[in-house]
Amino acid sequence: xxxxxxxxxxxxxxxxxxxxxxxxxxxxxxxxxxxxxxxxxxxxxxxxxxxxxxxxxxxxxxxxxxxxxxxxxxxxxxxxxxxxxxxxxxxxxxxxxxxxxxxxxxxxxxxxxxxxxxxxxxxxxxxxxxxxxxxxxxxxxxxxxxxxxxxxxxxxxxxxxxxxxxxxxxxxxxxxxxxxxxxxxxxxxxxxxxxxxxxxxxxxxxxxxxxxxxxxxxxxxxxxxxxxxxxxxxxxxxxxxxxxxxxxxxxxxxxxxxxxxxxxxxxxxxxxxxxxxxxxxxxxxxxxxxxxxxxxxxxxxxxxxxxxxxxxxxxxxxxxxxxxxxxxxxxxxxxxxxxxxxxxxxxxxxxxxxxxxxxxxxxxxxxxxxxxxxxxxxxxxxxxxxxxxxxxxxxxxxxxxxxxxxxxxxxxxxxxxxxxxxxxxxxxxxxxxxxxxxxxxxxxxxxxxxxxxxxxxxxxxxxxxxxxxxxxxxxxxxxxxxxxxxxxxxxxxxxxxxxxxxxxxxxxxxxxxxxxxxxxxxxxxxxxxxxxxxxxxxxxxxxxxxxxxxxxxxxxxxxxxxxxxxxxxxxxxxxxxxx
Amino acid sequence: xxxxxxxxxxxxxxxxxxxxxxxxxxxxxxxxxxxxxxxxxxxxxxxxxxxxxxxxxxxxxxxxxxxxxxxxxxxxxxxxxxxxxxxxxxxxxxxxxxxxxxxxxxxxxxxxxxxxxxxxxxxxxxxxxxxxxxxxxxxxxxxxxxxxxxxxxxxxxxxxxxxxxxxxxxxxxxxxxxxxxxxxxxxxxxxx
Numbered sequence: 001x002x003x004x005x006x007x008x009x010x011x012x013x014x015x016x017x018x019x020x021x022x023x024x025x026x027x028x029x030x031x032x033x034x035x036x037x038x039x040x041x042x043x044x045x046x047x048x049x050x051x052x053x054x055x056x057x058x059x060x061x062x063x064x065x066x067x068x069x070x071x072x073x074x075x076x077x078x079x080x081x082x083x084x085x086x087x088x089x090x091x092x093x094x095x096x097x098x099x100x101x102x103x104x105x106x107x108x109x110x111x112x113x114x115x116x117x118x119x120x121x122x123x124x125x126x127x128x129x130x131x132x133x134x135x136x137x138x139x140x141x142x143x144x145x146x147x148x149x150x151x152x153x154x155x156x157x158x159x160x161x162x163x164x165x166x167x168x169x170x171x172x173x174x175x176x177x178x179x180x181x182x183x184x185x186x187x188x189x190x191x192x193x194x195x196x197x198x199x200x201x202x203x204x205x206x207x208x209x210x211x212x213x214x215x216x217x218x219x220x221x222x223x224x225x226x227x228x229x230x231x232x233x234x235x236x237x238x239x240x241x242x243x244x245x246x247x248x249x250x251x252x253x254x255x256x257x258x259x260x261x262x263x264x265x266x267x268x269x270x271x272x273x274x275x276x277x278x279x280x281x282x283x284x285x286x287x288x289x290x291x292x293x294x295x296x297x298x299x300x301x302x303x304x305x306x307x308x309x310x311x312x313x314x315x316x317x318x319x320x321x322x323x324x325x326x327x328x329x330x331x332x333x334x335x336x337x338x339x340x341x342x343x344x345x346x347x348x349x350x351x352x353x354x355x356x357x358x359x360x361x362x363x364x365x366x367x368x369x370x371x372x373x374x375x376x377x378x379x380x381x382x383x384x385x386x387x388x389x390x391x392x393x394x395x396x397x398x399x400x401x402x403x404x405x406x407x408x409x410x411x412x413x414x415x416x417x418x419x420x421x422x423x424x425x426x427x428x429x430x431x432x433x434x435x436x437x438x439x440x441x442x443x444x445x446x447x448x449x450x451x452x453x454x455x456x457x458x459x460x461x462x463x464x465x466x467x468x469x470x471x472x473x474x475x476x477x478x479x480x481x482x483x484x485x486x487x488x489x490x491x492x493x494x495x496x497x498x499x500x501x502x503x504x505x506x507x508x509x510x511x512x513x514x515x516x517x518x519x520x521x522x523x524x525x526x527x528x529x530x531x532x533x534x535x536x537x538x539x540x541x542x543x544x545x546x547x548x549x550x551x552x553x554x555x556x557x558x559x560x561x562x563x564x565x566x567x568x569x570x571x572x573x574x575x576x577x578x579x
Numbered sequence: 580x581x582x583x584x585x586x587x588x589x590x591x592x593x594x595x596x597x598x599x600x601x602x603x604x605x606x607x608x609x610x611x612x613x614x615x616x617x618x619x620x621x622x623x624x625x626x627x628x629x630x631x632x633x634x635x636x637x638x639x640x641x642x643x644x645x646x647x648x649x650x651x652x653x654x655x656x657x658x659x660x661x662x663x664x665x666x667x668x669x670x671x672x673x674x675x676x677x678x679x680x681x682x683x684x685x686x687x688x689x690x691x692x693x694x695x696x697x698x699x700x701x702x703x704x705x706x707x708x709x710x711x712x713x714x715x716x717x718x719x720x721x722x723x724x725x726x727x728x729x730x731x732x733x734x735x736x737x738x739x740x741x742x743x744x745x746x747x748x749x750x751x752x753x754x755x756x757x758x759x760x761x762x763x764x765x766x767x768x769x770x771x
Binding site: 013015016017018019020021023024025026027028032034035036038039042043136195225303552 | 595605606609614615617621721
């Protein structure tokens with residue numbers, strides 16, 4: 001043999017293979033103990049890893065739900081407290097519309113009065129300034145004071161915020177008798193007591209204290225309406241020795257005629273109105289920025305409602321008829337019996353084969369559906385995490401001509417009795433056919449059997465969206481779900497055949513209580529409004545396990561079920577996500 | 580009792596028990612294959628201590644991955660393959676895959692009429708263990724496991740030609756060992 005052929009098989013190789021391939025050697029006695037230790041360590045590691053994963057998952061779920069709850073609470077409370085519903089600084093400075101009817105009580109009157117203080121202020125200043133200037137000049141000044149924002153000389157809000165040392169709200173003070181639609185008639189003539197809702201004049205000089213038309217810094221003057229003032233002036237005259245006499249300045253501010261006063265008031269109101277509108281515009285200009293800031297934080301969240309009509313394939317077969325023994329040759333009472341006897345074996349075997357073929361041919365998916373409510377969180381610009389809760393009802397049906405009859409023998413009396421006839425499917429689901437004998441009989445009329453499974457689902461998934469244009473987008477979604485079995489049933493339309501119905505906590509149920517599934521979907525979406533989108537696309541849902549809890553115990557072959565459907569979902573974006 | 584299902588083989592039960600993590604089933608599997616696998620490991624390892632390490636790691640892998648066993652071949656082959664892969668990995672980790680240049684002169688040795696009947700298993704294992712790691716590996720894989728040179732090349736990350744040349748050298752070394760043993764034996768017989 002040449003050296004060139006040294007790499008080829010020859011008798012040497014055969015001899016070594018013959019001697020060594022199946023050779024045995026005794027390992028060290030403690031080797032198993034070492035392996036056992038390694039396995040224990042590995043199991044502990046796996047357990048810890050799994051425990052850590054579940055802990056993290058639980059924490060993530062908790063955080064997610066807490067965030068969702070907090071966000072929803074914030075969102076809805078925020079919508080109730082919109083700036084428009086609560087008076088802001090600018091709005092407070094603007095004059096309120098005149099009330100349609102006079103308030104009934106003093107408190108109501110004062111409350112309403114406070115809302116109109118700007119109007120009163122305008123009037124008060126009008127008369128104060130008229131002592132030295134012309135009516136036109138006074139009107140301009142009134143308007144400037146009424147605005148209280150741009151002028152900045154004496155803003156009403158700033159005044160309201162200034163603490164006063166004098167008498168407070170609720171104190172009585174002397175005013176000239178007259179009528180105010182909010183205060184009512186003052187009870188005393190000449191030196192009557194009124195009710196003060198605001199502050200008191202800051203300066204306590206005798207000439208200005210209690211003066212209706214006290215000039216700068218007087219909160220007191222601002223609470224009197226034009227109507228009140230006009231009537232007061234018509235009916236009262238200053239008296240000497242009065243405790244709080246009306247000063248000359250006030251008297252000098254007395255208008256020349258009601259027509260002038262009316263004009264002044266109209267002009268004042270128009271000016272105030274314009275100022276208020278300007279203030280509103282300023283406010284509106286500032287508001288979007290703050291709203292944008294608020295909604296930007298919210299815009300990562302969305303609510304999703306999905307409806308998925310589908311067809312469901314339960315993927316459960318029937319036992320192969322060839323594996324059924326021809327007869328029970330063993331001892332019937334032996335624990336090691338080979339199997340139940342089959343009555344009228346030839347006919348039954350034919351029926352078993354026919355039932356098997358019939359089941360395979362006639363079983364078809366039935367209308368099934370799933371509904372889900374999910375909260376979405378935008379992870380990236382186009383990627384969204386969705387999780388929530390759902391419900392699914394999966395159905396399948398078949399038509400059959402055969403029923404299974406099973407018989408038991410009572411041990412003591414040796415008497416045979418029959419169990420309720422069932423469908424071939426039901427018998428094959430669990431460790432069926434465990435009776436002493438089985439008969440598969442043909443029925444007169446065919447009957448329908450419906451298989452129904454209801455699950456509570458907890459889905460978690462990711463959705464990727466890509467814009468086609470302004471209104472349309474495409475999406476791809478994938479996720480997993482935990483499906484908790486609520487109810488399962490096999491219902492036959494034949495009265496003779498026993499229908500079975502299992503609830504979630506039914507011990508006898510052969511079906512799996514918790515089932516995990518994966519789903520994928522692609523489709524298109526349309527933006528109905530800036531916040532609302534509608535998406536549509538096919539969805540495939542595949543279960544990771546068989547429907548039957550222990551497929552090894554089932555006589556029938558068990559596959560993993562799946563459903564194919566159409567996903568229709570509505571997505572509402574919280575906040576203003578799309579600009 | 581199931582009427583329509585095939586009765587499960589003992590091997591199926593054993594596998595399912597191991598998948599479920601039942602320690603008694605794992606022990607059973609170990610007892611079933613430990614002797615054969617020990618012999619396998621001893622062929623690949625230079626010493627019995629290293630063979631035991633190899634086997635320990637191999638069985639832990641077997642139990643950790645038994646759920647991936649497709650049942651398309653006998654379980655023993657699958658376990659054996661894991662042991663071989665473990666041996667390959669350990670040898671790689673220990674950087675023993677480089678070929679040591681044997682100083683021994685190897686000639687063209689005819690292999691006709693080789694009969695190993697007179698050798699004990701320990702002697703044969705000793706010869707294989709005395710080979711350089713890569714020669715030992717290639718020889719084991721080709722002569723005993725039955726892989727071809729292409730497969731060996733893929734397993735070891737070498738070319739088919741390299742595998743052939745290394746095997747050729749390993750074979751020649753073994754032939755030389757056998758001849759020396761034979762010569763010694765004959766000398767002993769003559770002297771007696």
